[in-house]
Amino acid sequence: MTALDTFYDVASSVMLIAGALLSVAAGIGLLRFPDALSRMHAATKPQIFGLILILAAIALDQHTVGTVASLLVVLVFQMLTAPVSAHMIGRAGYRNGDLRRDLLVVDELEEAVEHATDEIEGSDDVDTSLLPVGSAGALAVELGRVEPSSGDGGAGDGGAGGPGDGESAEGTADDDMLDDAEGDESAGGSDSRR
Incomplete structure (x- = not known):
């Protein structure tokens, strides 16, 4: 095992753990935050960054073009759908009154x-x-x-x-x-x- 392989293993392990922690934080935020707008942020921001870290860890570990191409497709679709779903959840929460106006800075x-x-x-x-x-x-x-x-x-x-x-x-x-x-x-x- 070369020094470069060791670096890849350590880097992918760190990214995998950080991505998993961010995904857990997103799940906890969905359960704990008080309104739809706050939960929307918890569902999208740390979840997407956690996914990026996990996909990067897999790419570092596998080193194949096919795997990296597949991971890029997953990443692109997640990055396209997460903002749209967050926007729709936010609008629905706003329409239904599921928001705390005291938490809004700008409306x-x-x-x-x-x-x-x-x-x-x-x-x-x-x-x-x-x-x-x-x-x-x-x-x-x-x-x-x-x-x-x-x-x-x-x-x-x-x-x-x-x-x-x-x-x-x-x-x-x-x-x-x-x-x-x-x-x-x-x-x-x-x-x-x-």
Whole structure:
């Protein structure tokens, strides 16, 4: 056994133990932290760093290209999915009120919801049923700060068939563009739906 092999063994052992400790800390944080936002941090930050250390320990121990390539795939998928899941957990916790406001230092979402509430309440022609899912305006409606409305012919609805009938002006333009594209496609004789 060479000095380099000994170094690899010691380094991989240290990384494996550190990664395991971080993963245990993430598990303990999930059980002990008081609200969804705190638990979200415990579930993602130490868990990902612990996983990186464990994968690096395996890569140092194995020394094969196939193993390292497989470990990189695992790492990439974890690093892509963990932030998305943490974001979704945070939004769901915020919507359900599973947070302790006394622990928040900055609440940027609250500022966005207040701004959207002011804009919606200040305008008579906003159809809240057309707000994008997950937007601050939709969250304001969901939290009960704005009364939901629908495009059933209220004031300023644009007449029959207009934007007030459950369709936005952008949706109508998109439909026109789709009709134009279908017309161009069938004129060229390359319609793939036949």
